[in-house]
Amino acid sequence: MGITYSRTDNARHQIRGVTVKILVLNCGSSSVKFQVIEVSSGDNQEKEDTVFARGVIERVGEDDAIVNYKPSGKEKIKSVEPIKDHKAAIKKVIALLLDEKVGVLSSMDEIEAVGHRMVHGGEEFASSVLIDDNVLDRMKECTDLAPLHNPANLKGYEASKEVLPDVHQVGVFDTAFHQTMPPSSYLYAIPLEYYRKYKIRRFGFHGTSHRYVFYRYCKLTGKDPARTSAISCHLGNGASIAAIKDGKSMDTSMGFTPLEGLVMGTRSGDLDPAIHQFVINKEGSDIDEFTRILNKESGMLGLSGKSNDMREIIEASRDGDEVCRMALEVYCYRLKKYIGAYLAALNGTDVVIFTGGAGENSDLVRENSAGSLDSLGIELDRDKNLEMNGKEGKISRDSSKVEVYVIPTDEELVIARDTHECVNKSSGDAATFMS
């Protein structure tokens, strides 16, 4: 097959059988992270996807916003300058990408589409979607469910649409992958009317990461995703674990919000719901304050009183700090319990996958959460586990019934590929991702 071009209404090129570049945007309330990724399709499926440039603008809205930019193969650039809003931030990104010296594009026409990371798609979005006015209205309806994140994501979209009006824009949702969860996983045992009236249910997050490592495992091992089960542990600052059966998410530890589940950097994870009332009464504080504490001052930071950074806690624990050692034990024990629960939920699994900063880099976390599960068919190879920090590969013994893998995640790549697929699918909704 040769290269074929077809013109869309707005005169942008859709290119099949070649590589195309996607601008990936992850807009927070005061930050814009970006990457330009070349994805392969058609005849070029086997070519590796390439990152051309990446960067982040922090303190958007301030006179001293910080711009960090790294073009591939060139030096990192940092500047401090006024960036008054998301639109100004995106204009800055474009100026950098087109810059004569440090740019990676000769024209924005090289960008096939912009892919936006969206936190919450509610029950509206079970896959990535090409954004039009109707989709935008549906996206706005989900704002209620993620008041901290979705407005920022939408601001990013609106700014990007204004600055690049002729470029397709695609939304990729953290929640979408988990929309296959059955009611037994997603319903809370509270009066059902709260689900009916307010959609109070478990949604799950980190979907792009769980999806990426699952498909990557299938690719590495030649397994058919439709017949493969996995327990995927994403251990970043936020952390969640997912039970995946035949390629579909069956359960995950984050719930209505990203506060539920595993112990995280600053978030508590699972908690007796009666603690709220008790603490508020004792401290004379209010629900907003305690919710803030559960999000920002709990988890490893709250337990250790020292840091939310797992590296510092491990180091302190090695130096004999008993409180840090105990915090680590709580973290790993919670994770181990979830692995056990999901082994039961799936009736066994092909693989346990570790990803995210701590999952990819800490042999100690992996050892303490999955190192003594031999009776459940998980036999960790201690030497391989030590060797695999920061790498990709198997860390279980060949005799292990369940494989254990370390797979560095790549959420931006998922966004880029989904974006390309959505643009090239006539219907709009798309993206089963990765063959």
Ligand code: ADP
């Ligand atoms: P985010 O969730 O913000 O994307 P990451 O996935 O990069 O972040 O994960 C950040 C977490 O990973 C931090 O808690 C950090 O301490 C932890 N981490 C990174 N490297 C190591 C390491 N070598 N050992 C233990 N933890 C690590």
